[in-house]
Every structure is written in C-alpha cells, then in structure tokens.
Amino acid sequence: MSYLGRKLAFYLVALWGALTINFLLPRLLPGDPVEILIQKLAARGPVTPELRDSIALLLGGDSDAPLIVQYADYLRGIVTGDLGVSITYYPQPVLEIIGQALPWTVSLIGIATVLAFLVGIGLGMLAGWKRGSWLDNLVPVTTMFQAVPYFWLALLLLYLFAVVSSVFPVSGGYDYVYASVGWNWDFIQSAVYYGTLPAITIVVSSFGGWLLGMRNMMVSTLSEDYIVTAEAKGLRPTRIMMRYAARNAILPSVAGFAISLGFVVSGSIVTEQVFSYPGIGSTLLQAVNNSDYALMQGVFLVITVAVLGANLIVDLLYGLVDPRTRARS
Structure with missing residues (x-):
C-alpha cells in the first residue's frame, strides 16, 4: 500500500x-435530555405523553430502541447533516448553532x-x-x-488595557449597535477591534513555547556534519541558516503545530x-451547564474532524518536506 493510502x-x-466514542459517551452520562427539556416546558403548562414522545423523537429518536439502531440513526444523521436539536x-438545530459560533x-x-507559531519559530531560529546574543538571553523571559x-494573564491584560486605559473594549465580540452581523466594513472593523486584545493574549501566552523548541x-x-560541510564550502550564512539549519530544525514543530491548529476549532474556553x-468555547460551556448532549456531541464531532483533518494535511506535507518519513512509514 502506498504512503498516501496507509x-x-x-x-x-x-x-x-x-x-463511536462520541456516540457512546453522552449515553453513559447521567441525566436525560428529554426530561430536561420537559421540565422547562412544564413551567409553561402541562406536558402530555404525546408531547413527550414528540420531544424524544425530536432530540434524537427513541431512547428505548436497541443501541445498534440508535448508532445507525446517529451515523445517518452525521451523513445527512442532522445533528439534532x-x-x-x-x-434551533445544533448544526445551525455551530455554524454561527x-x-x-x-x-x-x-x-x-498562526501568528504565535510564526513569531515563535522566527525568533527561535534567530536565537x-x-x-x-541578547535575543537568546531573552528566551527564559518569553517562556515565563x-x-x-x-486566565491570570488574560485578566491582567484586560484590567490594564480595557478597564484602566480603555484602549480595548471590556467584553464581547463586536459592538452591539450593529443590528445585523455580516460582511460589511463597519462590522468587520468592530469585530477586529473587539478581537485584538484576546488575540494578543493568546500570542503572548503561547509563542514562548514555539520559540524555545x-x-x-x-x-x-x-x-550536524552537513552544516559544517556547508560552512566549509563557503556558502552564505543566510543560506545555511534558512536552507539547511532552519528547514531541518522546524520539522518537529510542524507536528505540534498540526495538533494546535486542529484544536483551534475547539476554541479557548478560558479566552472566550x-x-x-x-465562539465554540462558550457554546460548549453552555451545553455542559445545561446538559445539552446533542450540542455537546455536535461540538465534539466538529473538534474531532478538525483535529484529524489538520493532522492528516500536515502529515502529508511532512512527507513532502522530509522524504525519509515516507521510507519509514
């Protein structure tokens, strides 16, 4: 079998x-999503048995059905894009909520x-x-x-740049004076403005690890011997640094970046x-607090696909950058 096929x-x-794990976990957790929703509806009026059966079907089928039947319905829903309510x-359907967040x-x-990775790799290469050099001596400070x-760093930056100096807004993803969310210049400016401080916090807290590695x-x-040989040939220092040293030194970081890029979809619950x-982080937290198993299952599904997809893409690119991995696989 070829490298790609494997x-x-x-x-x-x-x-x-x-x-399969995503299917089994919610069914092993305590609580019943049907009963949770019925309790909410009971506050508005009586809930008949017919209404209960309709809610059970709406939230993913009959829980009394055999597990294999539920599993088949679950896979069919994934293929058709029906992740439940x-x-x-x-x-609101789960897929629509995820699409908004x-x-x-x-x-x-x-x-x-991506910015944290590029900044860390670039500064790490120079260090x-x-x-x-002075940059090399700053490495312990950046890793600190x-x-x-x-959460402490986020709260500190929020206090300094939002509460004290009012450079950035305190909370939110955009200015709520814009009634409609869309691709218009005013809204994009507002979204960038509101997202700048959270982005700075993520970059500051994570680029030190890439730099040190x-x-x-x-x-x-x-x-390595090939670096010494390149220097003996009289090649330019910048060419040795970029084409020989950095190209091989960056390979271990690529795998770590793939994992980080895949988990981007899960968001940062603390940040949000x-x-x-x-975002997805806030959505997942609300789903957990409300025992919203359908929404949790949908979010976990998106995270799983994103992580596996990112790792697959980088794994294939890794094979192109370093042909030795294809020979060992």
Missing part, C-alpha cells in the same frame, strides 16, 4: 473510533495561533543561530509567559469566558 486508512479508522437554544473561534483563535496561568532544535542542528467572546 495514511488515509489510518485516519479513517481513527475517525470511525472517534465517532439543542436544548439550550431550543428549537465556529467563524468567531476560527477567526480569532486560528489567526492568533538559535546567534547563540549568546507560558508558565503563567492563562525552535531555538533548541537550531542549536542541535547546527552541530474571560472576554465574553462568542
């Missing part, structure tokens, strides 16, 4: 396993994660190339931000809670 087969099996946002998380957490509890790999790579930012 990778696709592995990730398909991993996807099937993740979908949310209790928290009843009667996902762009906020991807735009904020995704851009911030490793120029060992003992990663050791600081994230890249710096250490650069130091290790510079002692501290800044009251609308």
Whole structure:
C-alpha cells in the first residue's frame, strides 16, 4: 500500500473510533435530555405523553430502541447533516448553532495561533543561530509567559488595557449597535477591534513555547556534519541558516503545530469566558451547564474532524518536506 493510502486508512479508522466514542459517551452520562427539556416546558403548562414522545423523537429518536439502531440513526444523521436539536437554544438545530459560533473561534483563535507559531519559530531560529546574543538571553523571559496561568494573564491584560486605559473594549465580540452581523466594513472593523486584545493574549501566552523548541532544535542542528560541510564550502550564512539549519530544525514543530491548529476549532474556553467572546468555547460551556448532549456531541464531532483533518494535511506535507518519513512509514 502506498504512503498516501496507509495514511488515509489510518485516519479513517481513527475517525470511525472517534465517532463511536462520541456516540457512546453522552449515553453513559447521567441525566436525560428529554426530561430536561420537559421540565422547562412544564413551567409553561402541562406536558402530555404525546408531547413527550414528540420531544424524544425530536432530540434524537427513541431512547428505548436497541443501541445498534440508535448508532445507525446517529451515523445517518452525521451523513445527512442532522445533528439534532439543542436544548439550550431550543428549537434551533445544533448544526445551525455551530455554524454561527465556529467563524468567531476560527477567526480569532486560528489567526492568533498562526501568528504565535510564526513569531515563535522566527525568533527561535534567530536565537538559535546567534547563540549568546541578547535575543537568546531573552528566551527564559518569553517562556515565563507560558508558565503563567492563562486566565491570570488574560485578566491582567484586560484590567490594564480595557478597564484602566480603555484602549480595548471590556467584553464581547463586536459592538452591539450593529443590528445585523455580516460582511460589511463597519462590522468587520468592530469585530477586529473587539478581537485584538484576546488575540494578543493568546500570542503572548503561547509563542514562548514555539520559540524555545525552535531555538533548541537550531542549536542541535547546527552541530550536524552537513552544516559544517556547508560552512566549509563557503556558502552564505543566510543560506545555511534558512536552507539547511532552519528547514531541518522546524520539522518537529510542524507536528505540534498540526495538533494546535486542529484544536483551534475547539476554541479557548478560558479566552472566550474571560472576554465574553462568542465562539465554540462558550457554546460548549453552555451545553455542559445545561446538559445539552446533542450540542455537546455536535461540538465534539466538529473538534474531532478538525483535529484529524489538520493532522492528516500536515502529515502529508511532512512527507513532502522530509522524504525519509515516507521510507519509514
């Protein structure tokens, strides 16, 4: 079997396993989503047995049906895009809720994660190339931000730049004077303005890890024989740094970046809670608080597909960058 075929087969099996676990976990948790919704409706009036049966069907079928039948209905719903109805946002479909929250998380957490990776890798490359320089001596300071509890750093920046100086807004994802959310310039400006401080917090708290990892790999790579040979040939230092040292030193960071990029979809619950930012993280937290199993299941499904998809793409790119991995696979 070819390298591509082996990778696709592995990730398909991993996807099937993740979908199965996603199906079983909510059914092992205590509580019944049907009863939760009935309790909410009972406050408005009596709930008849017929209404209860209708709610049970609406929230994912008959719970008394055999497990294999429920599993088949679950897989059929995934293929057709029917992830059920949310209790928290009843009667809104789960897929519609995720579709509203996902762009906020991807735009904020995704851009911030990519920026943190690029800044960390770039500075780590320079710090490793120029060992003992002022930049290299700042590495412990940058990694200190990663050791600081994230919520503490977020609250500190929020207090300094939103409460004290009022440079950025205190909370929210956009200015609510805009009645309609859409691709117009005023709304985009507002969304960028509201998302700047959360993005800065993510970059500051995470780029130190990429910097330290890249710096250490650069130091290790510079002692390899092919670097010494390139220097003996009289090649330009910038070419040696970029084409020989950095290209090989960055390979371990690519795998870690794939995992980070996949988890972008899950959002940062702490970030979105501290800044009251609308996104998947806040949606997942509300689903957990309300025992909204359908919504939790839908969010976990999106996270699973995103993580596996990101890892598959980077795994294939890794094979192109380093042909040795294809030979070992």
